[in-house]
Amino acid sequence: xxxxxxxxxxxxxxxxxxxxxxxxxxxxxxxxxxxxxxxxxxxxxxxxxxxxxxxxxxxxxxxxxxxxxxxxxxxxxxxxxxxxxxxxxxxxxxxxxxxxxxxxxxxxxxxxxxxxxxxxxxxxxxxxxxxxxxxxxxxxxxxxxxxxxxxxxxxxxxxxxxxxxxxxxxxxxxxxxxxxxxxxxxxxxxxxxxxxxxxxxxxxxxxxxxxxxxxxxxxxxxxxxxxxxxxxxxxxxxxxxxxxxxxxxxxxxxxxxxxxxxxxxxxxxxxxxxxxxxxxxxxxxxxxxxxxxxxxxxxxxxxxxxxxxxxxxxxxxxxxxxxxxxxxxxxxxxxxxxxxxxxxxxxxxxxxxxxxxxxxxxxxxxxxxxxxxxxxxxxxxxxxxxxxxxxxxxxxxxxxxxxxxxxxxxxxxxxxxxxxxxxxxxxxxxxxxxxxxxxxxxxxxxxxxxxxxxxxxxxxxxxxxxxxxxxxxxxxxxxxxxxxxxxxxxxxxxxxxxxxxxxxxxxxxxxxxxxxxxxxxxxxxxxxxxx
Numbered sequence: 358x359x360x361x362x363x364x365x366x367x368x369x370x371x372x373x374x375x376x377x378x379x380x381x382x383x384x385x386x387x388x389x390x391x392x393x394x395x396x397x398x399x400x401x402x403x404x405x406x407x408x409x410x411x412x413x414x415x416x417x418x419x420x421x422x423x424x425x426x427x428x429x430x431x432x433x434x435x436x437x438x439x440x441x442x443x444x445x446x447x448x449x450x451x452x453x454x455x456x457x458x459x460x461x462x463x464x465x466x467x468x469x470x471x472x473x474x475x476x477x478x479x480x481x482x483x484x485x486x487x488x489x490x491x492x493x494x495x496x497x498x499x500x501x502x503x504x505x506x507x508x509x510x511x512x513x514x515x516x517x518x519x520x521x522x523x524x525x526x527x528x529x530x531x532x533x534x535x536x537x538x539x540x541x542x543x544x545x546x547x548x549x550x551x552x553x554x555x556x557x558x559x560x561x562x563x564x565x566x567x568x569x570x571x572x573x574x575x576x577x578x579x580x581x582x583x584x585x586x587x588x589x590x591x592x593x594x595x596x597x598x599x600x601x602x603x604x605x606x607x608x609x610x611x612x613x614x615x616x617x618x619x620x621x622x623x624x625x626x627x628x629x630x631x632x633x634x635x636x637x638x639x640x641x642x643x644x645x646x647x648x649x650x651x652x653x654x655x656x657x658x659x660x661x662x663x664x665x666x667x668x669x670x671x672x673x674x675x676x677x678x679x680x681x682x683x684x685x686x687x688x689x690x691x692x693x694x695x696x697x698x699x700x701x702x703x704x705x706x707x708x709x710x711x712x713x714x715x716x717x718x719x720x721x722x723x724x725x726x727x728x729x730x731x732x733x734x735x736x737x738x739x740x741x742x743x744x745x746x747x748x749x750x751x752x753x754x755x756x757x758x759x760x761x762x763x764x765x766x767x768x769x770x771x772x773x774x775x776x777x778x779x780x781x782x783x784x785x786x787x788x789x790x791x792x793x794x795x796x797x798x799x800x801x802x803x804x805x806x807x808x809x810x811x812x813x814x815x816x817x818x819x820x821x822x823x824x825x826x827x828x829x830x831x832x833x834x835x836x837x838x839x840x841x842x843x844x845x846x847x848x849x850x851x852x853x854x855x856x857x858x859x860x861x862x863x864x865x866x867x868x869x870x871x872x873x874x875x876x877x878x879x880x881x882x883x884x885x886x887x888x
Contacts, residue, residue, distance in 0.1 A: 361411065361412070362411065362412045362413070362462040362463070362533050363412065363413045363414075363415065363460055363461050363462050363463075364404060364412050364413070364414045364415070364461070364462065364463045364465065364529060365414075365415045365416075365417055365457055365460075365461040365463070365464050365465065366397040366400055366401055366414065366415070366416050366417070366465045366467070367397075367416075367417045367419055367457070367464060367465065367466050367467070367480065368394055368396075368397060368417070368418050368419050368420060368467055369419050369420075369446075369466060369467070369468065369473050369476050369477045369480055370419045370420060370444045370445055370446030370447050370476055370480075371388055371389070371390055371420050371444075371445040371446055371473070371476075372388075372442055372443070372444065372445070372472055372473055372475075372476055372843055372846075373388045373427065373442070373443040373445050373881055374386060374440050374441070374442050374443075374843055374846065374848075374849070375440070375441045375443070376435065376436070376438060376439075376440055376849075376858075377438050377439050377440075377441060378436075378437055378438030379438070383862070383878035383879075384877075384878050384879065384880065384881040385440075385846065385848035385849055385858075385878075386472075386846045386847065386848035386849070386881065387587065387848075387877075387881055387882065387883060388445060388880075388881030388882065389585050389587055389881075389882065390420040390421060390445065390446060390585070391420075391421070391582050391583060391584050391585035392583065392585045392586065392587055392599070392646075393583040393598070393599050393600050393601050393646065394416065394418055394576060394579070394583075395571075395600075395601040395603065395648070396467050396469075396496075396497070397416045397418075397465075397467065397576075398416060398571035398572050398573060398575065398576055399522075399568060399569055399570075399571050399572075400465070400521055400522075400525055400569075401414045401416050401571075401572040401575050402569030402570055402571055402572040403521075403522050403525060403526060403567075403568075403569040404525060404526055404529065405572060406526075406569055407526035408526050408529065408530065411530070412462075412529065412533075414572070414575060415457075415461075415575065416572070416575045416576050417447070417457060418446075418576070418579055419446045419447035419480070420445070420446040420447075421446065421579055421582055422446055422447040422448075422451075422453055422454075426445065426446060426447070426448050427443045427444070427445050428443060428444045428448060428449075429441055429442070429443050430442060430443070430444050430475075430476075430479070431475065431843070433841055433843070433844075435844075435849075436850075436855035436858065437855070440843065440844075440849075442475075442843045444476055444479070447480075449479060449480065449483040454483070454484075454487075455487055457484070458483070458484040458485075458487035458488045458491060459487060459488050461484070461488065461491060462490075462491070462492065462533060463491070463492045463493075463494060463529055463532060463533065464480075464481065464484055464491055464492070464493055464494070465494045465495075465496065466480055466481060466493070466494070466495050466496075467495075467496055467497045468495060468496075468497040468498075468499045468500050468507075469497040469498045469499060470498070470499060470845075470846075471499045471503075471819070471820055471838065471842050471845035472842060472843050472844075472845050472846040473499075473842075474499055474503075474506075474838075474842040474845075475842050475843060477495070477511075478510075478511045481493045481495070481511060481512065481513070482511075482512070485512070492514045492515075492532045492533075493511075493512065493513045493514050494513060494514065494515050494516065494517065494528065494529075494532075495507045495511065495513045495516045495517075496516065496517035496518075496521055498616050498821070499820060500516050500517070500518065501518045501519065501616075501821060502616065502819075502820035502821025502822075502825070503820050503821075503838075504516055504518050504545045504552065505552055506839065508545065508546065508547050508552055509547070509552075510839065514532060514546065515528055515532065515538060515544055515545065515546045516544070516545050516546075517543055517544060518543055518544070518545055519542070519543030519562070519563075520543065520562060520563035520606075521543070521563075522563040522567050522568055522569065523542065523543075523563050523567065524541050524542055524543045524544050524555070527541055528541055528544050538553075538555050539553075539555055539556075540555055540556055541555030541556065542555060542556045543555070562606075562607070562620070562621040562623065564623060565605065565606060565623040565624060565625050565629070566625075566629065568603075570632070570633065570636045571600070571636070573636075573640040577640075580598045580640065580641065580642075581597075581598060582598075583597065583598040583599050583600065584597040584598065584599065585599075586599065586646055586687060586689060586717070587646075587689060587719075588687065588689055588717060588719045588769075588771045588810075589769075589771065589810060589882075589883055591644075591716075592716050592717070592768045592769055592808075595643075595644050595685060595716050596643035596644060596685075597643055597644065598641065598642055598643060598644075599642070599643070599644050599645070599646055600637055600642040600644075600645060600646065601645075601646045601648045601689075602633070602637075602645045602646065602647055602648065602679075602686070603648050603649055604624065604625045604630055604633070604647075604649055604675055605622065605623060605624035605625065605649045605650070605651075605652070605654065605655075606620065606621075606622070606623050606649070606650060607620040607621045607622035607623055607650055607651075607654075608620055608622065608650040608651040608654065609622055609651065609654055609657065610651065610693070611823075613822060613823035613824045613827070614775070614816065614818075614819065614822055614823075614824050615819070615822060616819050616820075616821050616822055617650040617651075618822065618823070620650065622650075622651075622654050624654070624655060624661070624671065625675075626661070626663060626664045626671075627664065627671070627674050627675070627678065630674075630675055630678050630679075631678055634678050634679055634682045634684070635682070637682075637684070638682050638683070638684075642684075643683075643684070643685075644684060644685050644686060644687075644716075645679060645684050645685070645686040645687075646686070646687055646689040647686055647687065647688045647689060647690065648689055648690040649690065650690070651693055652672075652688065652690075652692055652693075652711075653672070653692065653693050653694075653696045653697075654668070655667075655668030655669065655671045655672050656668055656669055656672070656696050656699070656707075658671075669704075669707060672707065672710070672711065673707065673710045673711075676710055676711050676713075676714065677710070679714065680713065680714045684714065685714050685715070685716050686714060686715055686716070687715060687716055687717035687718065687719065687769075688715065688717070688718050688719060688720065689717075689719050690719075691719065691720050691721045691773070692718060692719075692720045694720055694758050694759065694762065695754045695758065697758050697761075697762075698753060698754060698757075698758055703757065703758065703761060705761055708761055708762055708765055709765055712762060712765040712766070712767050713765070715765075715767055716767065716768045716769065717767065717768060717769035717770070717771065718762060718767055718769070718770050718771070719770075719771040719772075719773065720759075720770075720771075720772060720773070721772075721773045721774065721775075722755065722772045722773070722774050722793075722796070751792065755796060756795070756796060756799045759796065759799070759800060760799045760800055760802070760803040761803070763800040763803040763804040763807050764803040764804055766804065767804070767807060768806070768807060768808065769807065769808045769809075769810070770800060770807055770808070770809050770810075771809075771810045771811075771812055772793070772796070772809070772810070772811050772812065773812045773813075773814060774789065774793070774811065774812075774813050774814070775813075775814055775815070775816045776789065776813055776814075776815060776816065776857055776860065776861060776864070777815035777816050777850055777852075777854060777857035777858070777860070777861065778816040778852075779828065779831075779833045779852050779854070781816075781854070781857055783856065783857075783860055786857070786860050786864065790864055790867060790868060793811050793868055794868070797809050797811075797868075810869055810873070810883070811864075811865070811868040811869055812865075812883065813861050813864045813865060813868075814847030814848070814861070815847055815848060815849060815850050815857055815858060815861055817844075817845050817846070817847060817849070817850075817851050818834060818851065819845070820838065820845075828852075833852055834851050834852065835851060835852055835853040836851045848861065862874065862878070865877060865883075869883075
């Protein structure tokens with residue numbers, strides 16, 4: 358029997374921002390189109406599981422459609438010049454987009470990054486012009502943080518402001534049948550001009566056991582194009598396609614700059630990881646991009662409920678399973694590496710277990726000089742007792758730990774760090790750069806073959822974080838997130854301190870080389886240090 362309705366889950370086109378001034382023109386930030394999809398295949402899997410026979414589900418990657426397509430859609434004055442913003446991917450005046458809009462009953466659009474909010478809104482508006490009966494659902498990290506914006510200004514019929522595994526199928530069914538959305542956790546909507554929540558608990562944390570396996574059959578034609586990591590070129594010998602892997606959700610830390618701060622921690626047990634690994638292998642996935650909010654949180658758990666093992670053993674078993682299935686991997690969402698040092702000892706055995714099979718580590722070192730973020734100092738219990746000098750902390754929690762990781766044989770290490778918060782100075786940035794050189798020397802000594810890249814970013818207040826609320830209250834944010842969401846990317850400033858944007862470019866050239874800076878700002882894709 359043919360399903361009555363069609364649900365389309367869409368990843369918006371990417372944004373490319375070019376900063377033009379009198380004497381220069383640079384691509385700011387990073388433009389990547391061939392990274393794997395994560396959210397939509399999992400949501401699609403749950404929809405098919407619950408709504409089988411009622412709906413057809415399609416997944417559209419707006420980054421891959423219309424190869425080479427770039428459309429200039431906005432020009433803004435910025436820092437003595439102008440920013441040109443290009444929509445990269447699916448063209449909204451194309452036959453392909455018109456067909457998507459006409460055939461869909463519900464269009465679900467994911468917006469994780471504020472930078473893409475304007476493009477995501479354009480997608481919904483254009484689709485509804487083509488098909489006025491179309492229902493729009495928005496979800497993702499930026500949507501969670503700005504529910505009112507997506508309901509009132511963008512015109513969503515509903516938004517999902519939490520995990521979508523439970524509420525997604527029920528929301529789809531209610532919208533298609535014209536039923537009330539009352540009682541749906543994590544769902545918000547407008548009623549008589551007021552924002553209403555489906556129930557009193559808007560941020561429902563779905564048990565990890567309910568997360569569906571990705572519906573790769575809906576993206577089978579795209580799998581061969583999943584060949585990029587956000588962290589640069591893959592080392593020789595790493596096979597594609599890639600896939601994101603999320604074996605846990607949530608984080609025990611409460612960092613003021615992070616949207617995942619304090620989210621309830623939930624981790625897959627070994628049997629679920631085994632099913633996940635088999636599914637990935639069956640669909641030809643060869644290498645994995647680890648994207649858990651905090652991969653090392655289990656270290657704090659003496660016993661894992663219903664697993665019969667300690668948290669440390671759970672981590673070891675997790676990577677043993679992936680290794681046994683022939684995968685290699687990278688840590689692409691950061692790693693709280695300070696937790697490898699506990700009770701004054703470095704856990705080299707755990708490092709070897711996690712990095713046997715790992716070809717790259719991306720990790721934020723944030724500010725390795727002033728250390729304003731306490732999570733760099735070890736476990737919470739150790740931090741409460743520690744009264745250490747910055748020099749000691751830098752040596753023990755940066756140099757020694759990262760050198761030991763490099764000694765495990767990892768081929769590439771990429772270090773992200775933030776500059777440009779309100780009150781930052783060029784003098785302090787220079788001192789941070791010097792610490793980065795010390796870190797490079799320590800890693801080169803431990804593993805001369807390891808390729809190293811430093812990726813400095815400008816600090817921005819991510820909507821929904823503590824910094825967002827604080828900097829708004831202090832009137833420090835100079836850009837308007839509604840009219841200029843593209844400024845919310847880590848290559849630009851939202852505070853008007855444009856000298857720190859220039860300092861970031863200078864820092865890239867000094868730490869990674871002039872060729873790396875030139876390639877990054879001319880292509881939007883940063884390379885790895887080749888020297």
